[in-house]
Amino acid sequence: MTAPEEKITQMQGYKLHVVETDKYKTNQIVWRMKAPLTKEDVTKRALLPHVLQASSAAHPTTTALRSYLDDLYGATLYVDLAKKGESHIMSFLLEIANEKFLNDPSPLLKKGFELLAEILTKPNVSKNAFDQETVEKEKRTQKQRIQSIYDDKMRYSNVRLIEEMCKGEPYALQVNGVATEVDQITPQNLYEYYQKAFREDEMDLYVVGDVNEEEVKKLAHDLLHFNARTPKKAETVDVQKRSNVNEVKEEQDIKQGKLNIGYRTNVCYGDADYFTLQVFNGIFGGFSHSKLFINVREKASLAYYAASRLESHKGLMMVMSGIDSKNYDKAVGIIHEQMEAMKKGDFTEQELEQTKAVIQNQILETLDTAKGLIELLYHNVVAHTDVKLETWLTAMQKATKEEIVDVAKKIELDTIYFLTGMEAGK
Amino acid sequence: MERILFDQLQEELYHEKLPNGLNVYILPKKGFNKTYATFTTKYGSVDNTFVPLGKNEYVKVPDGIAHFLEHKLFEKEDGDVFQQFSRQGASANAFTSFTRTAYLFSSTSDVEKNLETLIDFVQDPYFSEKTVEKEKGIIGQEITMYDDNPDWRLYFGLIQNLYQNHPVKIDIAGTIESISHITKDLLYECYHTFYHPSNMLLFIVGPVDPEKIMSQVKENQAKKDYKDMPEIKRQFADEPSHAAKKKQVLQMNVQTSKCLFGIKALHVDQTGEEMLKNELSMNVLLDLLFGRSSKNYDELYNAGLVDETFSFDYTQEQGFGFAMIGGDTNDPDQLAERLLKMLMVAKNGNVFTEEQLNRAKKKKIGAFLRAINSPEYIANQFTRYAFNEMNLFDVVPMLEKLTLTDVQTLAKEVISEERFSVCQVVPKK
Numbered sequence: 001m002t003a004p005e006e007k008i009t010q011m012q013g014y015k016l017h018v019v020e021t022d023k024y025k026t027n028q029i030v031w032r033m034k035a036p037l038t039k040e041d042v043t044k045r046a047l048l049p050h051v052l053q054a055s056s057a058a059h060p061t062t063t064a065l066r067s068y069l070d071d072l073y074g075a076t077l078y079v080d081l082a083k084k085g086e087s088h089i090m091s092f093l094l095e096i097a098n099e100k101f102l103n104d105p106s107p108l109l110k111k112g113f114e115l116l117a118e119i120l121t122k123p124n125v126s127k128n129a130f131d132q133e134t135v136e137k138e139k140r141t142q143k144q145r146i147q148s149i150y151d152d153k154m155r156y157s158n159v160r161l162i163e164e165m166c167k168g169e170p171y172a173l174q175v176n177g178v179a180t181e182v183d184q185i186t187p188q189n190l191y192e193y194y195q196k197a198f199r200e201d202e203m204d205l206y207v208v209g210d211v212n213e214e215e216v217k218k219l220a221h222d223l224l225h226f227n228a229r230t231p232k233k234a235e236t237v238d239v240q241k242r243s244n245v246n247e248v249k250e251e252q253d254i255k256q257g258k259l260n261i262g263y264r265t266n267v268c269y270g271d272a273d274y275f276t277l278q279v280f281n282g283i284f285g286g287f288s289h290s291k292l293f294i295n296v297r298e299k300a301s302l303a304y305y306a307a308s309r310l311e312s313h314k315g316l317m318m319v320m321s322g323i324d325s326k327n328y329d330k331a332v333g334i335i336h337e338q339m340e341a342m343k344k345g346d347f348t349e350q351e352l353e354q355t356k357a358v359i360q361n362q363i364l365e366t367l368d369t370a371k372g373l374i375e376l377l378y379h380n381v382v383a384h385t386d387v388k389l390e391t392w393l394t395a396m397q398k399a400t401k402e403e404i405v406d407v408a409k410k411i412e413l414d415t416i417y418f419l420t421g422m423e424a425g426k
Numbered sequence: 427m428e429r430i431l432f433d434q435l436q437e438e439l440y441h442e443k444l445p446n447g448l449n450v451y452i453l454p455k456k457g458f459n460k461t462y463a464t465f466t467t468k469y470g471s472v473d474n475t476f477v478p479l480g481k482n483e484y485v486k487v488p489d490g491i492a493h494f495l496e497h498k499l500f501e502k503e504d505g506d507v508f509q510q511f512s513r514q515g516a517s518a519n520a521f522t523s524f525t526r527t528a529y530l531f532s533s534t535s536d537v538e539k540n541l542e543t544l545i546d547f548v549q550d551p552y553f554s555e556k557t558v559e560k561e562k563g564i565i566g567q568e569i570t571m572y573d574d575n576p577d578w579r580l581y582f583g584l585i586q587n588l589y590q591n592h593p594v595k596i597d598i599a600g601t602i603e604s605i606s607h608i609t610k611d612l613l614y615e616c617y618h619t620f621y622h623p624s625n626m627l628l629f630i631v632g633p634v635d636p637e638k639i640m641s642q643v644k645e646n647q648a649k650k651d652y653k654d655m656p657e658i659k660r661q662f663a664d665e666p667s668h669a670a671k672k673k674q675v676l677q678m679n680v681q682t683s684k685c686l687f688g689i690k691a692l693h694v695d696q697t698g699e700e701m702l703k704n705e706l707s708m709n710v711l712l713d714l715l716f717g718r719s720s721k722n723y724d725e726l727y728n729a730g731l732v733d734e735t736f737s738f739d740y741t742q743e744q745g746f747g748f749a750m751i752g753g754d755t756n757d758p759d760q761l762a763e764r765l766l767k768m769l770m771v772a773k774n775g776n777v778f779t780e781e782q783l784n785r786a787k788k789k790k791i792g793a794f795l796r797a798i799n800s801p802e803y804i805a806n807q808f809t810r811y812a813f814n815e816m817n818l819f820d821v822v823p824m825l826e827k828l829t830l831t832d833v834q835t836l837a838k839e840v841i842s843e844e845r846f847s848v849c850q851v852v853p854k855k
Contacts, residue, residue, distance in 0.1 A: 023457040025435070025795040062727070066719035070785045073792030097792040101435055141733045144682060148735070148754060151680040153574050253679040253854065256570040289512040298506065301563030304571055322571050350513070357515035357535075364459040364534035365517075369799075 013226025014203035027209030043177030049079035085313030086234035117223035157258035202231030282355035447624025461632025469620035490600015591663035685758035691747025
């Protein structure tokens with residue numbers, strides 16, 4: 001087992017996380033900013049990283065900036081948005097070749113670092129406003145990004161489940177923001193928000209690769225320094241208990257129905273039984289040996305995919321499957337039966353052992369990619385915990401049948417969402 | 427066992443061709459937890475007309491059968507191989523493309539056991555009428571899932587525009603109607619024709635001891651009795667060099683339109699170095715024309731005709747090939763028109779500079795380094811290159827050799843209106 005070591009340093013206004021490893025041909029730098037998810041800010045937060053990565057003061061056009069990235073041996077720069085629990089996270093990712101594998105000795109890590117710092121701290125701004133044209137272009141793209149979810153029915157039905165299930169909670173907001181609020185953003189108010197975010201967000205810098213911690217610290221110290229802050233924590237939301245299962249059906253002109261079922265697990269990352277919940281999910285629907293795959297797909301031939309996944313910081317579990325609309329009752333029935341079986345402890349020692357083996361494998365594989373590793377480490381930032389990577393590997397192996405049944409009993413069915421074809425019932 | 431060193435990349439590759447014809451490659455990756463192995467046959471959706479092993483006449487098999495076979499190979503008399511892999515802590519999978527079917531696992535423990543399972547399950551088919559029938563429901567749902575996916579429909583719509591006769595125009599999974607004709611006997615016929623070791627390649631990448639792994643594979647193969655295999659006879663209908671259809675518009679339940687512009691490739695009879703050079707030149711050409719740092723991209727983005735979904739790609743295999751450019755758009759006709767003009771400008775003048783070429787090469791070299799962080803990429807791409815008699819590790823040296831003249835010559839040749847086609851997805855009225 002090789003779980004690499006994460007070295008954390010408190011810098012000015014952010015934390016630096018360095019992982020030294022010689023596994024890769026490239027180095028990965030990730031800048032993350034986290035704030036409570038609110039309707040007021042989410043649309044601006046979804047636009048801001050796109051405006052920042054479009055240009056900078058020194059590279060004032062996208063063509064200039066992208067040409068420079070090409071010159072740095074095709075360094076990749078992109079931005080990403082996520083919600084974890086009631087937090088909204090903006091990420092800036094830069095991956096750059098390690099020059100020791102090139103004929104050209106230019107110090108690429110330093111140049112990559114400088115460029116990322118420039119994107120974050122020296123944007124293309126005049127008179128306290130972002131470049132008007134850039135903002136307008138990126139607003140147009142943002143609207144398309146929000147709209148395009150409708151066209152991908154698998155994503156759409158998942159988004160719709162969350163909207164229905166978490167109505168009234170911040171978590172119902174989409175990461176890309178609210179379509180109708182995009183037009184209210186101006187180059188001025190977005191710049192104001194930029195300053196506020198860099199003043200108040202919880203910020204983290206990850207560097208993974210064949211790097212030297214001291215060298216990285218020095219680069220970070222010289223290039224990125226902000227005011228100290230006490231980050232605002234996302235407030236935990238009180239969820240209204242439902243007396244009845246919320247069933248929602250929506251009709252669209254599609255061939256395959258999309259069935260999405262949402263449960264409240266009442267267990268979050270950082271809770272004592274979180275890792276037991278992971279094992280639960282593995283037996284229930286996480287893998288191709290799981291109950292959902294075996295019973296919905298292999299035995300009943302109802303679907304090509306039938307799986308479940310967890311939202312670790314919000315305490316949700318989502319089941320998804322694509323089925324013929326006429327098989328709705330049958331599929332829902334089978335899924336309910338599998339959940340009942342879990343609550344009754346109706347699973348074998350072999351299912352348990354298989355699941356542990358596969359989870360162990362999955363975590364180790366995740367640690368093999370720089371992005372996967374950062375993703376695992378970042379859970380601690382979101383939940384303000386200090387769970388070691390080793391714990392991921394050991395805690396799940398300890399889960400017993402009784403503990404899994406106890407976790408199962410906490411899980412409550414909340415919402416069944418079905419996106420159905422027009423011919424349903426015929 | 428042959429050992430090949432790549433100094434600059436600090437990688438080494440081991441290779442041996444076994445007596446039964448199987449090619450085995452091992453690439454040790456130190457520091458990684460995961461071992462990833464693929465067992466691939468040179469048999470895909472396009473191989474639908476062939477002389478079955480032991481027969482003399484060509485037969486045409488139902489559309490989608492290579493993919494169907496891939497699904498069914500996992501099922502054995504005593505259950506499902508997925509189960510066995512997960513008991514051994516591995517995650518297994520498979521995929522079928524136009525020209526290949528690959529079976530794979532990744533695992534961080536019990537590598538020898540998992541490798542044995544992989545080789546044995548692929549070399550020991552078990553098909554029954556009952557399980558074949560059951561699979562039709564599952565694959566039926568896979569097909570319907572793709573039917574609702576506008577990007578997939580756009581992609582295949584464009585291939586169907588470009589190709590008149592070649593089976594590349596057939597959807598890899600077939601249709602619900604075509605798979606209804608699949609029987610267990612047909613599956614065995616395809617299996618025995620295409621799954622002989624001499625038509626296959628095994629690639630293992632991970633923190634392994636190459637000597638040990640190689641002797642394990644040799645031992646495993648020595649126990650099995652394979653007769654020498656005559657050359658496989660495949661047949662492909664003649665294909666004109668021009669596009670079959672200029673344009674196709676698909677109406678779907680979407681809110682955003684999509685437009686994909688295609689160019690039917692030239693030189694699809696190439697293999698080896700020639701093919702590598704052509705493929706890389708084409709990739710560089712597309713990058714110069716439409717990459718994020720290009721003037722054209724800037725123009726299209728500023729005009730609001732493209733967004734971040736805009737992309738381009740080039741595919742070349744033996745017998746077919748195409749370049750595709752496009753993405754989501756507010757105005758699919760306008761986008762198609764602008765792309766056509768941009769391509770014709772590149773054909774008619776020497777529009778690229780040395781500086782731009784060098785930048786594009788640097789970018790591709792960096793992308794190659796990034797890609798070989800991934801065991802999946804190495805195994806899958808190495809196999810694809812090998813089936814086309816190319817070597818994945820020649821990519822960087824070949825890129826370094828490319829000249830502006832190479833790229834400009836290709837542009838003049840391949841860019842031609844008769845080989846263009848457009849496919850669009852628009853919201854249903």
